[in-house]
Amino acid sequence: MSAYVLQQLINGLVLGSMYALVAVGFSMIYSIVRLINFAHGDVAMIGAFSTFLVFAAAGLPLWVIVPATLAVGAAVAAIIEFLVFRPQRQAPQVNGFITSLGVSILIQNVGILLLSAQPRSVRLPGLLRTNHDFFGARVTTLDILIVAATLISLLVLTLFVKRTRLGIAMRATSENVSAAQLMGIPVNRVITAAFAVGGALAGLAGLMWGGRYGQIDPLMGFVPGLKAFVAAVIGGVGSLAGAALGGYLLGMAEIMIVGMLPSEYGSYRDAFVFGLLILVLLVMPNGLLGKPAEERA
Template sequence: MDLLTFLQQLINGISLGSMYALIAIGYTMVYGVLRLINFAHADIMMVGAFASFFAMDSFGISFALSVFFAILISVIVGVLTDKIAYKPLRNSPRISLLITAIGVSFFLENIVNVTFGGTPKSFDIPEYFDKIIHMGSAVLTPIVIIVPIVTVLLLCVLLFILFKTKYGVAIRALAFDIKTVSLMGVDSNRIIMIVFIIGSSLAAISGIFWAISYPILTPYMGVMIGLKAFAAAVLGGIGSVTGAVLGGFILGFTEVIFVAFFPEFGGYKDAIAFIFLILVLLFKPTGIMGINFEKSRF
């Protein structure tokens, strides 16, 4: 493999990892606040992709407007999921919340399946994303360059919100001790709603990026993507926003490079995420950037 080809695979891997990272942030933020692994989160990504597809296909609106529509629908679904499914179980055992999250995941998959049918849908890629960029012998598309840049920008915005705004302080305080913060007059349900709004928005953006990169949509597309994003969150350090992004980058890069070097084992590329997950749980359960939950959050 020559240098330019390696560079191409490197960029492809970072692009793939960026999409995992955007979903992993949602996992890690909800876990940081509620100690809940929201397995329905990846299906919100799928809802975002289908919402963008529906907006362009049925209403004929532009791609840019369909992005805002997808984010809006994903935020509504995310907030309603919390209000209807999770809020009534705030004080229940964690296993009840976990089972509920799995049930919500199945519900979203099947409601989309009933609405749009099980036949895979072809996402209409905007023309400007379909151009070819030549870098010597390497061939790239604009989306593989745009995705990492947008991911880093969104990470910077999120870190600013968490550490430089009053809502960020409230989120981190709530994550530290939800009962005490509630006693101090903070509306905990409102702050949790903001967490779901942020996570659902990032999931919708990731879903649109995924639809552009792999333009075949199915109601169950979020299952494997979600499991990999969860593995990325654990790899980077569940509860750490920066760790979730780092874990996504590492996972995406490794997956692409593995297939590039060992194409005959391409069918096993999905196993990489779970190998990482097992190794991390065995040797460093807190992840690469795992934080001390007794001292800090995110």
């Protein structure tokens, strides 16, 4: 394998990691409350702004910034759930979907009013820009941290869902809300937890996004949010492993389309990506790792 291909694979892996983090939270919320949450990407934006405008600006070290950002993401998502989605839990699915679009636009516009739509330059503290040689390819310290942090987060999440009481309660709620409630599971608390975990991951993705690209603005969450939706659908909505896989595939596909095809096709990247989405859905209607659809009330 040439160094060039390896380099592009690394590029895809790093981009895919960030998509995967957002997609997993997105999918988790969907699996439990059947809500397509378009405001999920905006939680990543809030995470990025709190990272850079509050924590990094206050001169905190990275090992404080990361947990603080996780906490902000979790809190924001849980508050949104409590204020907006909980009151209409019994409403049809489409209400939640439309509401999430509304919440997304609201967050973006409040962001523009408070912070202006001008992108601002940001920097993570520390020597994260250092380049390392990896079999002829180039990786920065931040790239390694992004990939590692994503893998650790996914691992912890899997253990959490499989092993802990709350995780088991989540899976039960995801199977059937009414039955879980009848079995004595505090459904509201479980749903709040799902939003909080998803929000924390989105916040972390926002931190990585801002740290890697160095520019943040109030609309920055929209595209990653949309990509997370695509990734979750490719992987099979509701499947956490599927969402992660979808995120990595999407990141890899975007990089490879620009990197490998003749340059005149590069501008059709998004067309290729969405074409891929349609193709996956035609061949495997439940996504790569999704379970066959079963109608639920």
